[in-house]
Amino acid sequence: MAGRGEVVTGGREAYFFIAPLLLFVFAFIVFPIAGTFFSSFFSDVTFMGKKFIFLSNYTHAFSDPGFRQAFGFTLTFIAVAVPLELFIGTAFAVILDQELPLRGLWRACVLIPWAIPSAVSARIWQLIYNYGYGLANFIAVHSGLADGPVNWTGTASGSFIALLAADVWKTAPFVALIVLAGLQAVPSDLKAQARVDRATSFQVFRLVTLPLLKPVLTVALLFRTIDTLRIFDVIYVLTGGGPGGSTTSVSLYAYNYFAGGDFGYGSAVSMLLFMVSFGLSWLYVRLAGFGEAA
Amino acid sequence: MNISLKSLKKDFTSARGKFTVLDSVDLEIKEGEFFVLLGPSGCGKSTLLNLLAGLEKPSSGEISFGGTLMAGPGKFTGPRGRNVAMVFQSYALYPHLTVFGNIAFPLNIAKVPKPEIKERVEKAAAMLGITALLGSKPGELSGGERQRVAIARAVVRRPDVLLFDEPLSNLDAQLRLATRVELKKLQRELGITSIYVTHDQVEAMTLGDRVAVLKDGKLQQLDTPMGLYERPANRFVAQFIGFPPMNLMDCTLTEEAGAMAAGIGGVRLVPLKKPGLKTGPASIGIRPSDIEVSREPVPGSVPVRIDLAEPLGRDILLSFSLAGTEVSALTGDAGLTEGREAHARLIPEKVHVFI
Amino acid sequence: MKSETTERILLWAGALAMAVFCLTPFLYMFAVSLSARPDQIGAGGFTPANYATVLGTPSLHFLDYLRNSLIVSALSAIITVLIASLAAYAITRLEMKGKAVVLFFVLAVSMFPQVSLIGYLFKLMSDLGLINTYAALVAPYVAWILPLSLWILVSYFDQIPRELDRAAIVDGCSPAQVLYKVILPVALPGVLSTALLSFIFAFNEFIFALILTTDYSARTIPVGIAMFQGLHGEIPWGNIMAASAITTAPIMLLTAVFQRHIIQGLTRGAVKG
Numbered sequence: 001m002a003g004r005g006e007v008v009t010g011g012r013e014a015y016f017f018i019a020p021l022l023l024f025v026f027a028f029i030v031f032p033i034a035g036t037f038f039s040s041f042f043s044d045v046t047f048m049g050k051k052f053i054f055l056s057n058y059t060h061a062f063s064d065p066g067f068r069q070a071f072g073f074t075l076t077f078i079a080v081a082v083p084l085e086l087f088i089g090t091a092f093a094v095i096l097d098q099e100l101p102l103r104g105l106w107r108a109c110v111l112i113p114w115a116i117p118s119a120v121s122a123r124i125w126q127l128i129y130n131y132g133y134g135l136a137n138f139i140a141v142h143s144g145l146a147d148g149p150v151n152w153t154g155t156a157s158g159s160f161i162a163l164l165a166a167d168v169w170k171t172a173p174f175v176a177l178i179v180l181a182g183l184q185a186v187p188s189d190l191k192a193q194a195r196v197d198r199a200t201s202f203q204v205f206r207l208v209t210l211p212l213l214k215p216v217l218t219v220a221l222l223f224r225t226i227d228t229l230r231i232f233d234v235i236y237v238l239t240g241g242g243p244g245g246s247t248t249s250v251s252l253y254a255y256n257y258f259a260g261g262d263f264g265y266g267s268a269v270s271m272l273l274f275m276v277s278f279g280l281s282w283l284y285v286r287l288a289g290f291g292e293a294a
Numbered sequence: 295m296n297i298s299l300k301s302l303k304k305d306f307t308s309a310r311g312k313f314t315v316l317d318s319v320d321l322e323i324k325e326g327e328f329f330v331l332l333g334p335s336g337c338g339k340s341t342l343l344n345l346l347a348g349l350e351k352p353s354s355g356e357i358s359f360g361g362t363l364m365a366g367p368g369k370f371t372g373p374r375g376r377n378v379a380m381v382f383q384s385y386a387l388y389p390h391l392t393v394f395g396n397i398a399f400p401l402n403i404a405k406v407p408k409p410e411i412k413e414r415v416e417k418a419a420a421m422l423g424i425t426a427l428l429g430s431k432p433g434e435l436s437g438g439e440r441q442r443v444a445i446a447r448a449v450v451r452r453p454d455v456l457l458f459d460e461p462l463s464n465l466d467a468q469l470r471l472a473t474r475v476e477l478k479k480l481q482r483e484l485g486i487t488s489i490y491v492t493h494d495q496v497e498a499m500t501l502g503d504r505v506a507v508l509k510d511g512k513l514q515q516l517d518t519p520m521g522l523y524e525r526p527a528n529r530f531v532a533q534f535i536g537f538p539p540m541n542l543m544d545c546t547l548t549e550e551a552g553a554m555a556a557g558i559g560g561v562r563l564v565p566l567k568k569p570g571l572k573t574g575p576a577s578i579g580i581r582p583s584d585i586e587v588s589r590e591p592v593p594g595s596v597p598v599r600i601d602l603a604e605p606l607g608r609d610i611l612l613s614f615s616l617a618g619t620e621v622s623a624l625t626g627d628a629g630l631t632e633g634r635e636a637h638a639r640l641i642p643e644k645v646h647v648f649i
Numbered sequence: 650m651k652s653e654t655t656e657r658i659l660l661w662a663g664a665l666a667m668a669v670f671c672l673t674p675f676l677y678m679f680a681v682s683l684s685a686r687p688d689q690i691g692a693g694g695f696t697p698a699n700y701a702t703v704l705g706t707p708s709l710h711f712l713d714y715l716r717n718s719l720i721v722s723a724l725s726a727i728i729t730v731l732i733a734s735l736a737a738y739a740i741t742r743l744e745m746k747g748k749a750v751v752l753f754f755v756l757a758v759s760m761f762p763q764v765s766l767i768g769y770l771f772k773l774m775s776d777l778g779l780i781n782t783y784a785a786l787v788a789p790y791v792a793w794i795l796p797l798s799l800w801i802l803v804s805y806f807d808q809i810p811r812e813l814d815r816a817a818i819v820d821g822c823s824p825a826q827v828l829y830k831v832i833l834p835v836a837l838p839g840v841l842s843t844a845l846l847s848f849i850f851a852f853n854e855f856i857f858a859l860i861l862t863t864d865y866s867a868r869t870i871p872v873g874i875a876m877f878q879g880l881h882g883e884i885p886w887g888n889i890m891a892a893s894a895i896t897t898a899p900i901m902l903l904t905a906v907f908q909r910h911i912i913q914g915l916t917r918g919a920v921k922g
Contacts, residue, residue, distance in 0.1 A: 013824055014745035021736035021755070021795055028770070028792035029758050035769035095663045106664060107912060108905040109671045115904045115911070116897045117853040119871035123893060124674045127681065127886050133688035135677050169670070174915075181916035201656055230762035233855040237875045251764040251856075258860065263768050270765035281760035285753045347819050373819045386816035390834040400820035403830075447820070457819075 033274065039267035046261030057268030067269060069245055070253035077163070077249070078228045084168050085224055086217065089175025094205070096176065097183045114173040122237035125166040129153055129238075136162075156246035159239045163247055166234050171227070175220050182216030183209065215287075222284045229277050295360040295454040295487050297323040297346070302355035304341055304511075315341045317511040318355070323489065328481050330502030331491045334534075338511040339491045343457050346489060347380055348373040359454065379448035380457040383464060385440045387432035393419075393443050394428040400451045418450040421480070438469045445477070449484060456481070458490040462497060474500060495535050499523070507531050529648045532579045538611060540579045540646070541621040547573050547647075556645070558617035561596060564640040568647060577648045584644035585623035587612055587630060588637050595637035603632050614638070675897070682890035699891035710865035711892050714873030718896075721783055721869060722851035725790040729847045730840060732791065733798035738828045740799075741806040742814060752803065759796035767860045774861055781863045789861075790851045797850065798843050801914045805839030806832060842910035849900065849911075870896050 040058070043051040061067045092110055100106055113121065128135045129152035140146040152158040186209055194204045232251040235241060241248035241256070248256075250273045257266030304316040316338045323329045331339040344350040345357060348364065348371060356366035364371045379400070387396050397418055401411045419425045422442040432440055441461065448456055461477075462470045478501055481488050492498055498505045499519040507514040507522065507530070515527040526532035532540045545556045545563065554566040556578050564578070588595065602613040609624045616638060623638060630636055683695040703711045740748045770789055771780070779785040809832060817831045833840060855871045862868040874896065877889050904911060 014739040014743035017735040017739035017743065017824075018745070018751065020732040021799065022751075024732065024788070024792040024795055025755060025758055028789045029761065029766060032766040032769035032773070033761065035772075036765050039768060091663065092667050095660065095667055098660050098664075100660070100664060104908055105905070106668070108908040109668050111904050111908050111911060112675070112901050113671050115849055115853075116900050117855065117871040117874075119853075119855045119875040120893045120896055121674065123874055123877075123889055124678050127890065128674065128677060130886075135673075169674070173671070177912050177916055180912075200652070226760045230764065232764065233871070236855070236859075251762055254764045255767070255856070255860075258764075258768050258771065263772070267765075267768050270762065270768070273762050274765040277760060277762050278757070281757045284760065285757050344815075347815075349815055349818060374821050374823070378819060380816065380819040382812045382816055384810060384812050386810070386812040388813065388817075388831060388835070390837070399817075399830075403821040403826065451820075 036267045036274075037271055039263050040271045042264045044262070044264035044267075046263075050264075053264070057265050058272070060265065061268055061272060066245060066248075067250075067253060070248045070250045073247060074229060074231070074249045077160070077167075077231065078225055081164055081167050081171075082221065082224045082228055084164070085172045085175050086221060088168060088172040089220070090179050090213075090217070092172060092176035093179035093183055096180050110173045110176050112173075113170050114177075118170055118233040119237050121170060122166060122234045125162065125169075125234075126153075126238050129158075129162045153239055154243060156243060159243060159247045163234060163238060166238055167228075167231065170234065171224065175224065178220045178223075179213065179216060182213050186212050218287060219284070222280060222287065226277055226280045226284060229280070230273065296325045297321075297360075297455065297487065297489075298356075298358045299323075300356040300358075302342070302345065302357065303353045304338070304345060304350065305353045315511050316345070316352075319508075319511075319513050321506060321513070321516065323487060326485045326487055328478070328501060328503045329487070329489045330498040330505040331489065331508060332493070332495060332498040332502075332505050332534075333508035333514075334493055336510075337508040339493075339508050340459060342508070343380075343459055343489065343491050346455070347378050347457055348376050377451070377454040378457055379451050379453035379455075380459065381444045381448050381461045383460040385432075385444040385461075385464075387440055387443055387447075389432050391431075392428065393424065393430050393432070393435070396432065396443055397428075397447045397450050399447065404451070414450050415446075418446040421449070422446045437465055438473065441465060441473060445480070449480075449486070453486060456484075456486045456488040458488065460492055461490075463492070463494070470497075477501065496537070499535070507534060526579070526646060529577060529579065532646060532648070536581055538582045538622055538624070540581050541585070541619075541623075542577050542579050542648075543616070543619045543621065544575070544577050547571055547576050549573050556647070558619065561617040563596065563617060564594065564645055565642050566645060566647060567642055571647060579646040579648060580621075580640050580644060582611065582622045582624045584641045585621065586639045586641065587623050587625045587627070588639070589627070589629065589634075591637045592639055594642075595639040598636055598638045600630055600632055600634050600636055603630060675901070678890045678893055678897070681886060682894045684887065686887070699887040700895070702885075703888050703891045703895065709877075709888070710868075710873065711895075713865040714868055714870045715896070717783070717865075717867055718852055718870040721786045721790065721867075722848045724783065724787045725794060725851035726844045726847040728787065728791045729794045729798050730802075730844045733795055733802050733843065734828065734833060734840065736795075736799055737802035737806050738824075738832060740803055742811075742827070742832075743824065752800070755796040755799055759793075763793070763856045767856060770857065771860050780861060781867045783867055785861045786854075786858060786867065786869070789857050790854060793854070793857070794847045794850045798847050801843045801846065802836070802839065805836045805843075809835050838910065839914070842907065842914040845903070845907055846911060846914045849903075852900070 041052060041054050043053045043056070096103075096107055096110065131137065131149055131151055131154070134152075136152060137146075137149040140150055141148065150158060152162045190208055191204055194208045199207065230251050231249045232255065235247055235249050235252050236255075239247045241252050250269065254266050254270040254273065257269065299319055299321040302316055302319040303314065305312055305314050319342065331342055333339045341350065345352050345365070351370055352365050357364045359376060363369055364376055388399060391399065394415055397415045398411050401414060406414070415428070416425065419428055422445060424439060424442045424446060427435060427439060427443070432443065435443065444461070462473055465473060474497060490501060502519055504516060504518055505522055506516045509530050515522060515531045517525070522531060522535045526535060526540075529542055533542060543558065545558045547566070548555055548557060554571050556563050556566055556576070586592070591597065596616060598614040598616060600612050600614050604611040609626060610628065610630065612623045612625055612630060613620065614623075614636075615621075680690050682699050683697070684690045685696055685698060703709060736751075739745055740752065766789070774780045774785040813831055813835065814827045817827045822830060853871060854869070855875070858869045858872045862872065865873075874889065874892055877885070877892060
């Protein structure tokens with residue numbers, strides 16, 4: 001980036017311009033992470049005093065069934081939700097990429113689920129899953145898909161599906177936008193050439209567009225994985241992590257300890273989450289940086 | 295304001311290592327002069343302009359304006375401390391401001407009182423014939439109009455030095471010609487020392503009081519336009535200046551009875567009148583207009599066969615092989631058509647010898 | 650051509666399915682919010698009663714939450730864009746070592762799980778006596794949204810020709826003047842869409858607000874709606890949906906109007922690499 005043809009304005013000025021950014025990021029993100037890391041070596045429960053216990057919080061976490069359940073749930077949820085988001089998001093992107101009248105309106109449609117607070121949309125979904133009069137049971141019963149009303153948030157599998165729908169609904173639009181940007185970067189000459197070569201629309205997509213979308217899809221996959229790893233809002237509002245902790249994510253599990261005043265153990269759990277997330281972020285940055293390095 | 299450059303050097307460091315863009319350039323630019331920097335792309339001429347503007351810092355060497363050191367060991371004055379104005383290739387008009395706002399911009403930055411700004415902007419606009427455009431945005435203007443706004447913005451500050459970075463290269467051919475004439479006139483009227491960067495030798499020849507030819511960061515020759523044309527210092531300048539370009543031929547200098555001559559592979563081409571030449575390999579250069587092509591042999595001519603005859607209007611550009619070297623010559627004789635046998639003579643007085 | 654007709658039909662079917670998928674929850678929300686009882690939508694006609702309750706009952710604090718959200722989000726967006734503009738200018742225009750490091754460091758930071766910050770932030774804000782104030786929210790929000798803003802602004806600033814700032818410098822501008830007299834006005838659409846995105850991000854934030862606020866004097870809308878309890882036992886779905894509708898309607902409108910800017914900003918921030 002630096003080098004030839006750059007206007008001379010001293011290096012010191014540049015640091016002055018960038019200082020506020022670094023100040024905020026260090027004060028409210030990097031130091032908190034360091035602080036959390038530090039706390040994770042202590043037994044630190046409100047009103048009980050602090051005690052250095054080194055790795056005990058971590059060893060406890062590995063044998064803690066609650067943590068294992070939360071970790072297992074989070075991974076399972078990622079494994080199911082992320083591919084679904086990518087599939088639906090890509091489908092939306094392909095539709096949005098076509099010549100439709102009122103293009104802007106269709107795009108706004110897709111954008112709206114993304115744009116509103118997930119805590120608010122989670123409340124709407126909560127009502128949709130209401131046992132007695134929610135929309136989900138209304139449709140399930142009247143269409144004959146179910147014999148009677150389904151107890152969505154009362155069972156582990158029901159809760160999982162409920163969360164899945166609410167989360168995919170909220171995040172597929174984001175994937176759609178990224179993939180749409182990727183689609184629009186595919187040279188139209190290439191598609192026209194494939195057309196001339198008598199490929200069908202589906203063949204054009206499979207043989208020309210999809211391979212060119214691979215980098216964009218990889219970025220979306222990683223980004224969605226990292227983001228789903230820290231899933232919190234929807235679960236907190238929609239199922240509260242229940243029933244029986246079956247839909248508690250690692251974030252929610254750590255939050256419950258913080259909220260209960262156990263900062264030491266909460267810190268250890270959130271540091272474990274941080275480390276997994278950091279590894280994936282590193283991979284993401286490597287991939288994102290790949291195009292930049294040239 | 296006169297400008298003096300002493301062993302000016304500029305290095306850049308990139309991923310591929312360090313390279314020198316300007317190498318020990320010494321120049322004296324006179325007060326009120328229209329000075330042209332000419333060279334192919336990548337020769338360092340734009341870097342030199344940026345150094346003059348203060349947009350870049352030299353790696354070593356000195357720049358003085360009117361005897362005041364602007365850049366040198368331990369000293370560097372940025373653009374704000376030099377009263378220079380610049381006209382850019384892309385015009386670099388501020389798209390969010392009107393034409394008035396663009397021309398007034400440097401005066402606003404210098405905190406000139408509002409009534410004076412208005413007066414000076416209107417005067418500059420009138421001088422360039424763009425008064426009617428003062429309320430428009432740059433996006434609504436044609437290329438030529440934008441060009442005028444850029445020039446008005448540069449002259450409105452009454453700078454000590456005017457810098458032009460290929461300002462005509464984005465105009466179409468006809469407009470370029472007209473603007474060239476006006477620019478020269480304007481510079482004469484204002485009498486501001488001007489430095490003009492271009493890769494177009496015609497522009498350089500028509501505009502410049504003096505022209506400095508640059509190649510690979512090194513100064514090749516500094517002379518008046520006619521001086522460059524008549525006495526090119528080396529092969530590069532010889533071929534760069536003039537159109538169609540000068541013919542260059544590798545040949546051998548021989549001496550017969552005290553008289554020097556140039557020949558190729560035993561064919562004696564032309565006697566040489568210049569003193570102080572030594573026998574051995576050399577190149578000779580001759581402009582296409584200095585080769586006489588005739589239907590019948592004349593003394594000192596060499597028989598040739600015309601490969602190509604391209605009409606240029608008044609003249610016809612002939613291409614043929616002269617003792618194995620492809621050369622071109624200008625003729626007025628429309629009878630010299632492709633495939634014809636003819637006779638070419640190099641005018642001895644017009645031959646340049648490069649060792 | 651038969652296959653073309655089939656394709657058109659498939660396309661329209663897909664587009665309609667997409668719209669139904671995206672909009673049904675909102676239509677449902679509006680329907681319930683306008684009904685007297687959530688279990689009998691539209692029975693006995695529609696009524697604005699729920700809206701009246703939500704807006705007219707001070708003890709529900711809905712308007713407090715809304716005001717808090719608007720102030721916190723607006724402050725966060727403005728501060729973020731200011732700081733990010735300075736940094737984006739340095740990164741795109743000034744001579745500085747480690748630009749790529751800053752960009753990618755900041756990108757990595759934005760991927761951190763928020764839960765790993767809240768313990769420390771809660772203690773910090775408690776020590777500073779800032780719990781349940783706007784400052785407690787705005788400061789971490791700014792830090793949290795900065796990476797995205799920076800990436801978007803860098804991509805917008807990158808598109809402005811370098812000759813423009815060279816012209817400004819020759820015309821006598823200091824670096825700060827180049828930024829606010831030339832770069833910012835020229836990149837105005839990009840700056841506005843960055844501000845809009847920052848606002849949406851701050852407006853939607855949940856977990857910081859959950860742990861750093863304790864009541865209506867600073868609590869924001871997402872937390873307020875998530876914790877909305879009726880005055881009497883049963884969950885007041887009608888009220889909640891009315892509150893949600895009032896909250897989401899402006900965002901839906903903004904999104905519809907500025908969809909092009911939002912999409913441009915988002916995809917620049919996300920796909921750039």
